[in-house]
Amino acid sequence: MNKKEKSPERKPLILVVNDDGINARGIRMLGNIAQEFGRVVMIAPNNGRSGMSHAITFALPLRLRKISHCEGLEIYKTSGTPVDAVKLALSHILKDEKVDLLVSGINHGSNASISVIYSATVAAAIEGCLHGIPSVAFSVADYNNNYDFESARTPVQKVIQAALENGIPPHICLNVNIPNIPAKEVKGIKITRQALNCWQEEIEARQYPADTPYFWMGGSLQGIDNEKDTDYWAIKHNYVSLHPINVDWTDQAMMQELKKWKIKL
Amino acid sequence: MNKKEKSPERKPLILVVNDDGINARGIRMLGNIAQEFGRVVMIAPNNGRSGMSHAITFALPLRLRKISHCEGLEIYKTSGTPVDAVKLALSHILKDEKVDLLVSGINHGSNASISVIYSATVAAAIEGCLHGIPSVAFSVADYNNNYDFESARTPVQKVIQAALENGIPPHICLNVNIPNIPAKEVKGIKITRQALNCWQEEIEARQYPADTPYFWMGGSLQGIDNEKDTDYWAIKHNYVSLHPINVDWTDQAMMQELKKWKIKL
Numbered sequence: 362m363n364k365k366e367k368s369p370e371r372k373p374l375i376l377v378v379n380d381d382g383i384n385a386r387g388i389r390m391l392g393n394i395a396q397e398f399g400r401v402v403m404i405a406p407n408n409g410r411s412g413m414s415h416a417i418t419f420a421l422p423l424r425l426r427k428i429s430h431c432e433g434l435e436i437y438k439t440s441g442t443p444v445d446a447v448k449l450a451l452s453h454i455l456k457d458e459k460v461d462l463l464v465s466g467i468n469h470g471s472n473a474s475i476s477v478i479y480s481a482t483v484a485a486a487i488e489g490c491l492h493g494i495p496s497v498a499f500s501v502a503d504y505n506n507n508y509d510f511e512s513a514r515t516p517v518q519k520v521i522q523a524a525l526e527n528g529i530p531p532h533i534c535l536n537v538n539i540p541n542i543p544a545k546e547v548k549g550i551k552i553t554r555q556a557l558n559c560w561q562e563e564i565e566a567r568q569y570p571a572d573t574p575y576f577w578m579g580g581s582l583q584g585i586d587n588e589k590d591t592d593y594w595a596i597k598h599n600y601v602s603l604h605p606i607n608v609d610w611t612d613q614a615m616m617q618e619l620k621k622w623k624i625k626l
Numbered sequence: 627m628n629k630k631e632k633s634p635e636r637k638p639l640i641l642v643v644n645d646d647g648i649n650a651r652g653i654r655m656l657g658n659i660a661q662e663f664g665r666v667v668m669i670a671p672n673n674g675r676s677g678m679s680h681a682i683t684f685a686l687p688l689r690l691r692k693i694s695h696c697e698g699l700e701i702y703k704t705s706g707t708p709v710d711a712v713k714l715a716l717s718h719i720l721k722d723e724k725v726d727l728l729v730s731g732i733n734h735g736s737n738a739s740i741s742v743i744y745s746a747t748v749a750a751a752i753e754g755c756l757h758g759i760p761s762v763a764f765s766v767a768d769y770n771n772n773y774d775f776e777s778a779r780t781p782v783q784k785v786i787q788a789a790l791e792n793g794i795p796p797h798i799c800l801n802v803n804i805p806n807i808p809a810k811e812v813k814g815i816k817i818t819r820q821a822l823n824c825w826q827e828e829i830e831a832r833q834y835p836a837d838t839p840y841f842w843m844g845g846s847l848q849g850i851d852n853e854k855d856t857d858y859w860a861i862k863h864n865y866v867s868l869h870p871i872n873v874d875w876t877d878q879a880m881m882q883e884l885k886k887w888k889i890k891l
Binding site for chain 1: 674684687780875881
């Protein structure tokens with residue numbers, strides 16, 4: 362299982378990131394698992410940055426601080442977004458090194474279906490992929506503050522092992538969602554497509570004490586796409602979902618359709 | 627050209643958003659053009675929110691204020707991100723109305739190639755699309771502060787007209803990039819795919835007066851994918867680029883490939 366057995370001269374270098382912040386349990390578990398496979402550099406935002414998607418920071422200065430350096434494990438935190446964290450790692454901290462794998466998470470909450478578009482956990486994996494690094498995002502469909510991420514251990518280990526052994530083609534990264542059930546109840550792993558559901562907002566209006574209005578954004582996922590080949594279906598039915606994402610968002614069929622529009626300038 | 631001629635009983639309702647902020651010239655031009663086609667509701671962030679991608683705000687309250695209401699033109703500003711602005715418009719301001727078209731921009735700067743992933747102008751169009759609204763993002767490949775957006779007028783008019791006439795299928799939105807050249811020098815419009823280039827960071831380290839370090843993120847697009855069918859090539863060669871984006875990011879071929887990994891839990 363450990364890549365050390367295959368290449369004793371050099372351990373794989375694994376970059377570990379997240380969007381729940383450096384103190385989140387999920388990244389500690391992910392770093393712990395990643396250390397079984399190689400040398401780990403961990404970088405994460407100072408605090409939670411969920412829902413930041415692929416946001417980057419260029420109009421403000423970024424802070425970056427090394428907070429721990431043990432044998433085989435360096436830890437950094439930054440004031441930036443999760444994607445900033447990946448950029449700081451690849452273009453500054455590790456600019457002269459080859460990163461063999463990027464793993465993001467383990468996110469506290471599902472990133473299946475349309476959540477891939479809002480998720481900074483997934484965005485961090487996409488950013489790794491854009492830089493040519495095999496990259497995997499991990500999330501658990503749990504929303505309980507006391508969750509210990511133990512049920513995610515085996516799926517995370519198996520996917521990291523398979524990604525290191527098989528590699529991931531250019532422009533593709535992986536999005537793994539794990540159901541929150543005891544490991545022995547997991548039925549297996551399903552290769553899935555992204556369910557095309559929609560996040561339906563509920564906007565709640567309130568008044569500041571000074572009497573001007575403000576708004577809280579809430580909402581729920583509206584499940585219209587619950588086919589058996591989707592990530593949404595898989596985690597609902599106790600499977601781990603393994604969803605391949607391509608960073609080329611072009612719709613090839615629509616390219617042909619648009620030619621019929623015959624726009625003349 | 628004006629849809630009023632076709633359906634005198636009801637003008638199309640057009641939602642206009644951007645990421646350069648409510649005072650940007652680009653959104654004023656876009657609102658002005660959209661008014662030729664119907665009733666316009668405009669909403670934008672208080673100030674520039676470039677590079678925010680699909681970020682949303684749920685851990686902080688959002689401000690929203692109507693700043694103008696003339697016949698056929700309502701204008702709002704918000705403390706939220708561009709995607710928040712779309713959500714506030716669709717789920718609060720216009721929750722009981724049918725929006726016929728969402729247009730985003732006109733962004734000051736290209737959103738071709740890999741910039742689609744970082745762009746909040748494009749993200750706002752994706753958000754409209756997720757809500758089932760035909761949505762188009764517009765950007766001009768210009769970086770001069772004095773640019774007046776006049777060269778973008780004809781391409782924007784033509785694409786809005788074509789989108790209203792033809793409609794856009796579900797889960798697809800359009801990303802239009804316009805070269806910064808006089809209108810008469812534009813060679814035409816090209817249906818394109820997204821160039822798969824990479825943004826290469828240059829991180830500049832500085833010291834705060836109090837002696838701790840901080841970092842500025844900069845960089846440049848590395849052009850390895852310059853094929854004739856790309857958005858990147860089109861705007862470099864004086865064409866308007868019309869790129870269809872699908873919000874399903876699944877890589878179908880990789881779904882087959884992943885089955886060969888035979889991961890057993």
